[in-house]
Amino acid sequence: MKVLITGGAGFLGARLARTVLANGLGGESIAELVLADQFAPPPDLLADPRVRALTGTLVEQSANLCREAFDTVFHLAAAVSAECEADFDLGMRSNLDSTRALLEALRAAGNAPRLVFSSSAAVYGSDPGLPMPTVIRADTMPTPQSSYGIQKFICEQLVADYTRKSFIDGRNVRLMTVVVRPGRPNGAASGFFSGIIREPIAGQPAVCPVAPETPVALLSPARTIQGLITVAEASRQTLGGRIALNLPALTVTVAEMLDALEAVAGAETRALVRFEPDPAIARLVYGWPAFFDNSRAQALGLVPDPDFHSIVRAFLAERASETVLLS
Amino acid sequence: MKVLITGGAGFLGARLARTVLANGLGGESIAELVLADQFAPPPDLLADPRVRALTGTLVEQSANLCREAFDTVFHLAAAVSAECEADFDLGMRSNLDSTRALLEALRAAGNAPRLVFSSSAAVYGSDPGLPMPTVIRADTMPTPQSSYGIQKFICEQLVADYTRKSFIDGRNVRLMTVVVRPGRPNGAASGFFSGIIREPIAGQPAVCPVAPETPVALLSPARTIQGLITVAEASRQTLGGRIALNLPALTVTVAEMLDALEAVAGAETRALVRFEPDPAIARLVYGWPAFFDNSRAQALGLVPDPDFHSIVRAFLAERASETVLLS
Numbered sequence: 001m002k003v004l005i006t007g008g009a010g011f012l013g014a015r016l017a018r019t020v021l022a023n024g025l026g027g028e029s030i031a032e033l034v035l036a037d038q039f040a041p042p043p044d045l046l047a048d049p050r051v052r053a054l055t056g057t058l059v060e061q062s063a064n065l066c067r068e069a070f071d072t073v074f075h076l077a078a079a080v081s082a083e084c085e086a087d088f089d090l091g092m093r094s095n096l097d098s099t100r101a102l103l104e105a106l107r108a109a110g111n112a113p114r115l116v117f118s119s120s121a122a123v124y125g126s127d128p129g130l131p132m133p134t135v136i137r138a139d140t141m142p143t144p145q146s147s148y149g150i151q152k153f154i155c156e157q158l159v160a161d162y163t164r165k166s167f168i169d170g171r172n173v174r175l176m177t178v179v180v181r182p183g184r185p186n187g188a189a190s191g192f193f194s195g196i197i198r199e200p201i202a203g204q205p206a207v208c209p210v211a212p213e214t215p216v217a218l219l220s221p222a223r224t225i226q227g228l229i230t231v232a233e234a235s236r237q238t239l240g241g242r243i244a245l246n247l248p249a250l251t252v253t254v255a256e257m258l259d260a261l262e263a264v265a266g267a268e269t270r271a272l273v274r275f276e277p278d279p280a281i282a283r284l285v286y287g288w289p290a291f292f293d294n295s296r297a298q299a300l301g302l303v304p305d306p307d308f309h310s311i312v313r314a315f316l317a318e319r320a321s322e323t324v325l326l327s
Numbered sequence: 328m329k330v331l332i333t334g335g336a337g338f339l340g341a342r343l344a345r346t347v348l349a350n351g352l353g354g355e356s357i358a359e360l361v362l363a364d365q366f367a368p369p370p371d372l373l374a375d376p377r378v379r380a381l382t383g384t385l386v387e388q389s390a391n392l393c394r395e396a397f398d399t400v401f402h403l404a405a406a407v408s409a410e411c412e413a414d415f416d417l418g419m420r421s422n423l424d425s426t427r428a429l430l431e432a433l434r435a436a437g438n439a440p441r442l443v444f445s446s447s448a449a450v451y452g453s454d455p456g457l458p459m460p461t462v463i464r465a466d467t468m469p470t471p472q473s474s475y476g477i478q479k480f481i482c483e484q485l486v487a488d489y490t491r492k493s494f495i496d497g498r499n500v501r502l503m504t505v506v507v508r509p510g511r512p513n514g515a516a517s518g519f520f521s522g523i524i525r526e527p528i529a530g531q532p533a534v535c536p537v538a539p540e541t542p543v544a545l546l547s548p549a550r551t552i553q554g555l556i557t558v559a560e561a562s563r564q565t566l567g568g569r570i571a572l573n574l575p576a577l578t579v580t581v582a583e584m585l586d587a588l589e590a591v592a593g594a595e596t597r598a599l600v601r602f603e604p605d606p607a608i609a610r611l612v613y614g615w616p617a618f619f620d621n622s623r624a625q626a627l628g629l630v631p632d633p634d635f636h637s638i639v640r641a642f643l644a645e646r647a648s649e650t651v652l653l654s
Contacts, residue, residue, distance in 0.1 A: 088492060127487075127568040127569055127570050128567065128568035128569065129465075129566070129567035129568015129569065129570050130465065130466055130568055130570050138456075138457065139457055139468055140468065141466055141467065141468035141469075141570075142468075143487075143568075143569070143570055144484070144487075144488070145491065147488055147492070150484050150485070150487065150488040153484055154481045154484050154485070157471070157477050157480055157481050157484075158477070158481070160454075160470075160471075160477065161471070161474055161477040164472070165415060165474070239456070240455065240456035241454040241455035241456015241457055241470075242454055242455065242456065242470070243454050243456050243457050243468075243470055
């Protein structure tokens, strides 16, 4: 099996790459894995003889990608929410134009590859004329209130139509806020949800730009990767149509996240988090949905993390194993 | 007031042009009216000193349009449903790329003009995973089942985001099937709904490609124009948000349309219509919604035609006045 991961050098892309290299996909082993990104993938992936890195923008790469017949493509590459809000043209180019270039390349390849498109819960929002329901269901109409959400929702439409036309076999998956992301903060407005756990655990101070009672719909990295793979492996029958699948969500408040941090890592760790409101971040975050009806995801065998304590513990365990590896 | 109508040489565009030239817009008279289309507008419009014709594609024209500061823009230009289904690339170019070029030109102009985008009830459809409800409401999620519907829905998203960013003051309006269209048949899958009235009245045979019991959500040309103007003139407060407005719809079956034709124009006129199923047309038409909750449109003062008899009578009266004008 030949697989392409766009955004393959990023945190989720690299983690997905390691998982499919280890476990295969749909019962088949991976013969070739192409990681497309603007940056080089981590050294452990580059060291695998099955891995090939393509560095550059998707628009630049599409002329070459159309000459490769991938079996499965995971399209994770994107500009993130806050940067798309700050730079409209960047978002249109990085999210809309890039996705269209990729879809055209896959169509030109002619083998109707399977495509998993990582959309986002940020497609939901309260339009001034249509308040968002408290609980998001499969038939809730997205009315995105950010350029990032609009671009993701537009790409979902393109994936659905390219699939209906049999140019590809596409599946849209909406990711929840992924917590805890390791590494450095990125330009996502939701980045602090990881930062307020990751930084204190590393002994660093962290700033929370929203109020403690703010709820968030989140999913751990492990279950997010599991969701992407499950959707890639599912039959079209099981998926049930071309509408996007919302990954399952665990809803917790910031205060509950910090309670779990304290329970797992101690009061002095929690004390490293201070609250400092940021209206620009808060406007985006407060506009996102916090509660999801998870029944469609559950029908695919996907369930949310049981609680936030387990997410903090898993992050600590992964961090320890990486420290061992790097020491 | 300076107004632009794209698709300004078409049936709806020319009719809209005549109406705003005669009545003004929002209480202001029209100082300049630009009609952009791939064809020249009708002679009566060209003869008006306030009218200027721009001939070519919107993508070609956008470099010039960005240097004009329009107060109001009606964006009607589009490739129609059946041609978009037959030629995917044509639809993407004529509907998506053209709209994006227009939006960029209006953004570059810098005066945040008012824009009315003519979307379509064809954004609705039954996804295999999400059956369409019998009655469409304002919060029904569109899951377009044609490339035309997808492209219209994507353009709605762009108009909403360009509006949220204050690049324009955009309004999305979804048109119902417009009946009776005069003139020659076009490439729209819904064209026969006009043809089965227009052709028999002209003494010509007509073919109906769907079953007599097929229901359709339609609106007369006069009320469609009234809807476009009402939305252009409405305050943002009155419109209530950025989600698209479905124009009001009269639901009738083909059989009821032919009954009205017979009542107004005689049994021998009706006898000119024969049924000849066309699976390609039927697949598109059967997938469109037939019943609409008109309450949001009604709040703006827009109501459907009272019955199909009045639509046939209005068509006859307009036809007679044109015959007088041309004789």
